[in-house]
Amino acid sequence: MSPERANLQASRTSSPKEAKHHAERFEDIGSEADRYVEKSRAPNTRRAQRSDWKDFSSWCAKYARSPLPAAPDTVAYYLADRSQELKTSTLQRRLMSISDAHRTAGFDSPTKSAQVKLVWAGIRRDKGVAQNHKKPTLTKHIREMVEHLPQGLLGVRDRALLLLGFAGAMRRSELVGIDATDVALTDEGLVVTIRKSKTDQVQEGRTLGIPYGEHEGTCPVRAVLAWVDQAAILEGPLFRSVNKHGHVMGTRLSDRTVAEVVKRSLVAAGHTARGYAAHSLRAGLITQAAIAGASDRDIQDQSGHKSLLVMRRYIRDGSLFRQNVAAKVGL
Structure with missing residues (x-):
């Protein structure tokens, strides 16, 4: 008997009580998987991503745009607007957080679009990419x-x-x-x-x-x-x-x-x-x-x-x- 047919037969012979137990167990497994996803990132990284996503979501709400999934022009306009206030390094982190949120939700990342890449390249060229590193205590x-x-x-x-x-x-x-x-x-x-x-x-x-x-x-x-x-x-x-x-x-x-x-x-x-x-x-x-x-x-x-x-x-x-x-x- 093939594995697929065996699974089908097992599902037909399961009692309602067993089916309910398996469904509850499956939810528990899903919660555990979510917990491991959360653990895959360092606490500081999670805090930064939450902050990044809050800023992007607030900007989208202001202009009545969908943050998830976001259209490429939404991300491109967001970068252009926020580049007036934020450092290039901060914008780069925002881009990574937006991309990560889309991948986690099962969507294609809008940050890969040509429009976003061109806007991002222009910002980097205009503002520069040099970072302000902390001074050393000698x-x-x-x-x-x-x-x-x-x-x-x-x-x-x-x-x-x-x-x-x-x-x-x-x-x-x-x-x-x-x-x-x-x-x-x-x-x-x-x-x-x-x-x-x-x-x-x-x-x-x-x-x-x-x-x-x-x-x-x-x-x-x-x-x-x-x-x-x-x-x-x-x-x-x-x-x-x-x-x-x-x-x-x-x-x-x-x-x-x-x-x-x-x-x-x-x-x-x-x-x-x-x-x-x-x-x-x-x-x-x-x-x-x-x-x-x-x-x-x-x-x-x-x-x-x-x-x-x-x-x-x-x-x-x-x-x-x-x-x-x-x-x-x-x-």
């Missing part, structure tokens, strides 16, 4: 920042957060995602396990070494150990909130808090916070290592970059004045 900045931290446990935490984030060239999500059990002390320093990152959504994980610093005040190993000891953290999130009474809470820090700590520390040290964010720690280590002459491979091992091309952007920034020919012509 070693000189880090030294000043940790000298002006607040008193008490908050300062102890922020010192550990800044120094570990810098020495590990970590993304903010990686930094706040570390648990106490992900950190192991060795004779050479700390071994930190990064269980999930932006480029490792399936959680293969990676380990990186954090060596002892030359100076006690800026040593990331001593800073982390001091925080763990004084906050009495044995398990759970490594970096946690500290309330206004100086008590350590059980809640994990949000990734936005890292940016707040970076900016607050820069201002306290007498610098402007403009152009700096959580990513400045990661960019800072990469840039400083390039200035010190570290190899691309060694820097990539620490930063966890999958692409050398992306990482070399920071290396180029760090090499602008090293062996610069303009400094050798006698000006």
